[in-house]
Amino acid sequence: MLELGAQTQLCCQGMTRRSFLQVGGMSALGxxxxxxxxxxxxxxxxxxxxxxxxxxxxxGVPHLDTFDLKPQAPLExxxxxxPVSTNVPGMQISELLPLLGRxxxxxxxxxxxxxxxxxxxxxxxxxxxxxxxxxxSLGGGKLPGVLRPTWGSIVARTRNLPPPLRAFVALGDKLHxxxxxxxxxxxxxxxxxxxxxxxxxxxxxxxxLAELTPPKEVTIPRGDRRAQLLREMDDQxxxxxxxxxxxxxxxxxxxxxxxxxxxxxxxxxxxxxxEPERMRNRYGHTRFGQSCLLARRLVEAGVPFIQVNWxxxxxxxxxxxxxxxxxxxxxxxILQDRxxxxxxxxxxxxxxxxxxxxLLDSTLVLAVGEFGRTPKINDKAGRDHWxxxxxxxxxxxxxxxxxxxxxxxxxxxxxxxNPVAPAALGATMxxxxxVSVTDLTLAxxxxxxxxxxxLF
Numbered sequence: 001m002l003e004l005g006a007q008t009q010l011c012c013q014g015m016t017r018r019s020f021l022q023v024g025g026m027s028a029l030g031x032x033x034x035x036x037x038x039x040x041x042x043x044x045x046x047x048x049x050x051x052x053x054x055x056x057x058x059x060g061v062p063h064l065d066t067f068d069l070k071p072q073a074p075l076e077x078x079x080x081x082x083p084v085s086t087n088v089p090g091m092q093i094s095e096l097l098p099l100l101g102r103x104x105x106x107x108x109x110x111x112x113x114x115x116x117x118x119x120x121x122x123x124x125x126x127x128x129x130x131x132x133x134x135x136x137s138l139g140g141g142k143l144p145g146v147l148r149p150t151w152g153s154i155v156a157r158t159r160n161l162p163p164p165l166r167a168f169v170a171l172g173d174k175l176h177x178x179x180x181x182x183x184x185x186x187x188x189x190x191x192x193x194x195x196x197x198x199x200x201x202x203x204x205x206x207x208x209l210a211e212l213t214p215p216k217e218v219t220i221p222r223g224d225r226r227a228q229l230l231r232e233m234d235d236q237x238x239x240x241x242x243x244x245x246x247x248x249x250x251x252x253x254x255x256x257x258x259x260x261x262x263x264x265x266x267x268x269x270x271x272x273x274x275e276p277e278r279m280r281n282r283y284g285h286t287r288f289g290q291s292c293l294l295a296r297r298l299v300e301a302g303v304p305f306i307q308v309n310w311x312x313x314x315x316x317x318x319x320x321x322x323x324x325x326x327x328x329x330x331x332x333x334i335l336q337d338r339x340x341x342x343x344x345x346x347x348x349x350x351x352x353x354x355x356x357x358x359l360l361d362s363t364l365v366l367a368v369g370e371f372g373r374t375p376k377i378n379d380k381a382g383r384d385h386w387x388x389x390x391x392x393x394x395x396x397x398x399x400x401x402x403x404x405x406x407x408x409x410x411x412x413x414x415x416x417x418n419p420v421a422p423a424a425l426g427a428t429m430x431x432x433x434x435v436s437v438t439d440l441t442l443a444x445x446x447x448x449x450x451x452x453x454x455l456f
Contacts, residue, residue, distance in 0.1 A: 048456075049364040049397035049432040051299045054151070054307045055292070055347065057369035058124070058175055059314040059325030060390075062383050064375055064412045065335055066094050066343075067391040068111045073411050077375045080332045088402040096340030099348035105402040106351055106360070108455055110392045112406025112415035113368070115422055118385040120177035120314050120326070123370035125184035130423035130448040136183045146189060149445065151426045152305040153187040153194040157443045158435050159304050165266075169298055170196035171291040172309030190443065196307065199270065201291050207270045269301055270294065282349045287311075287322075289346040296353050299363050304433055310369075325369060329380035351395050364397025364432045368425065375412040389414050392425060397432045398456045405454055423449030 062079075064070055069083040069092065083092040086104035093101055093109075100107070117123040117132050122143065125135030134147030149157070152168035159167040175182045187194030201207050272280060272290055275297075283289040288310050295306045314324040316334055327334060347367060354360040372390025373383030389408045395401060406418035430440075431451035440447045 048362065049434075050362040051303060052151075052155070052305050052364045052366065052397070052429045052433060053292075053295050053299065053350070054305070054429070055310070055350075055365065055367040056128075056172075056175075056307055057310045057325055057343075057367060059120070059311065059316075059327075059369060060123075060371045060373055060385060061325050061343075061369050062327060062331060062335070062373035063111070063389070063391040063408075064373070064383075065331070066097065066340075067109050067393060068408055068412055069094055070375070070410065070412050073375070076377050077411050079377060081335070091402060091404060094340070096335060097344040099344045103348055103351055106355065107393050107395045107401050108399050108403045108405060110394070110405045110420050110452075111389075111408050112418050112420050113372075113390045113392050113422070113425075114415050114419045115371070115387045118371065118387050120370060120385075121180065121182040123385075123387055124175055124177075124182040127368065127370045127422045127425075128184045129188075130421075130426045134183060134188075136180065138177050138180065140180065142183075147183055148448070149188040149190045149194065150185055150196075151429055152196055152307055153190055154430060154440070154443065154445060155305040155433060155435060156187070156194045156196075157190050157445075158439045159433075161302065161304075165269075165301060165303060166197035167303065168194065168196045168305045168307075169303050170198045170307045170309065171201065171294055172287070172307075173198075173200050173312035175309065176313050190445070199294070201287050201294065203285070203287060203290075206272060207294070269297060272297075279353070282345075282353070284342060284345045284349070286342055286346070288342060289349070292346045292350045293353075296350060296357075296359070299354070299359055300357075305429075327373060327382050328378070328384055329382040331373070331377075331382040333381070347393075354396060360396040362397065364399065364429060365395045366392065366425065366429060367394075368392035372412075386413075392420075394428075394455060400456060403455075405452070420452065421449060424452050425449075427451045428455065 061067075064073075064077065065079050065081050069081065070078050071083055072078075082095045084095045084098070084101060085092055086101040088104045091104050091109075093104065115123070115126055117126055117135075119137045121137050122132045122135040125147070126132045128150045129148040130151075131148060132143055133145035135143050137143075152170070156166065156168035161167050170185070175185060186192065186196065199207050268274070272293060275293060280290065280293065283293040288308065291308045295308050298306050311322045311324040313322050314326040316326065317323050323338075325339065327339075351360065351365060354363050354365070369390070371385055371387035374386045375383075378384055389412060406420055407416045408414065409416045427447075427449035428451045437447045
């Protein structure tokens with residue numbers, strides 16, 4: 001689903017007026033615009049990753065059953081799954097994840113993620129923007145403050161790709177909790193022009209690009225004539241004052257025409273039937289698995305930021321959702337029957353495929369959700385929301401694999417050392433792509449969090 005809309009007014013070759021004033025204020029520190037641009041170029045040259053794939057595990061993955069098991073904890077905490085050894089001595093994960101266990105030398109695990117929001121909507125906003133400011137709770141309450149753009153939108157603001165490609169692609173529908181969409185998946189103050197280009201994979205129909213396919217009677221030459229007519233009308237009105245909304249609309253029309261002309265190229269890129277059947281089988285014939293395969297194709301096409309949503313709803317399928325990780329009941333049964341092996345198959349296939357194609361070193365893969373699950377099991381054999389301590393996994397893009405950063409306490413309830421906030425993960429992704437503080441300043445975005453240097 002492609003959504004087109006207004007963008008923030010630009011000036012000075014892409015800078016917002018607000019950014020221009022911010023840069024002007026840097027002169028008080030003895031820095032010129034040339035100094036800022038030099039720092040920006042230096043940061044980009046030091047970056048290692050060309051693409052980031054964010055595997056968004058919506059609903060909250062139970063860390064005690066996957067990446068941070070506690071076999072010595074009381075029975076009401078540790079659950080039913082055993083920790084097993086991996087290909088890294090001394091590094092153990094769940095028996096549910098044997099394929100990932102064979103490639104732990106490529107993965108780093110952070111076991112000390114933490115924040116304070118236990119509401120899906122607010123925690124989702126925090127995970128995708130670095131803060132809960134401007135977020136919306138399940139009950140409809142909106143936190144004060146200005147919503148920040150999501151990580152991918154910031155990348156899109158600093159990177160340009162020719163149509164039909166976009167710098168930020170989201171695979172999966174918009175995120176929901178109940179019947180309410182969360183906030184924090186788009187460009188926010190950067191403008192809707194930096195929202196993700198959204199693709200939805202259907203197990204029966206594959207990926208449809210109806211938004212990019214003009215009616216049969218509108219051929220490319222006819223579309224070109226329409227675009228030329230629009231430009232001629234625009235030229236006639238050029239002498240008149242233009243509002244920022246009119247300027248943004250003109251850019252949107254130009255982009256839409258360019259994307260329709262390139263629709264056939266996009267359709268080839270998104271056509272997974274071009275992949276060998278053995279490759280599609282390796283990823284798994286599931287929505288998440290095939291979306292991970294498409295993410296690899298987008299990396300090959302040069303897309304810098306790809307977000308793959310595990311699901312759009314937090315609830316499991318039995319709760320009228322579409323398979324989210326919100327395991328308040330029958331947690332262990334659902335993990336063993338479905339969630340565990342699906343995650344293991346798709347995540348391991350993605351890293352294996354990127355590695356075999358020589359793309360892993362230049363692609364940062366991050367797997368994380370909005371929070372973890374309660375270490376103590378509830379009376380429905382489930383685990384509830386737990387933002388106090390949870391896990392994240394990273395591979396590629398210069399990350400040193402076979403390492404654990406941060407530890408949780410003996411019951412997995414709190415970080416025992418090195419607490420890591422969601423903003424630090426976001427800063428790490430941006431830094432890996434060479435998005436510097438200078439880039440953020442030029443875009444009018446306040447820097448938030450510091451990159452996790454210990455990962456590299």
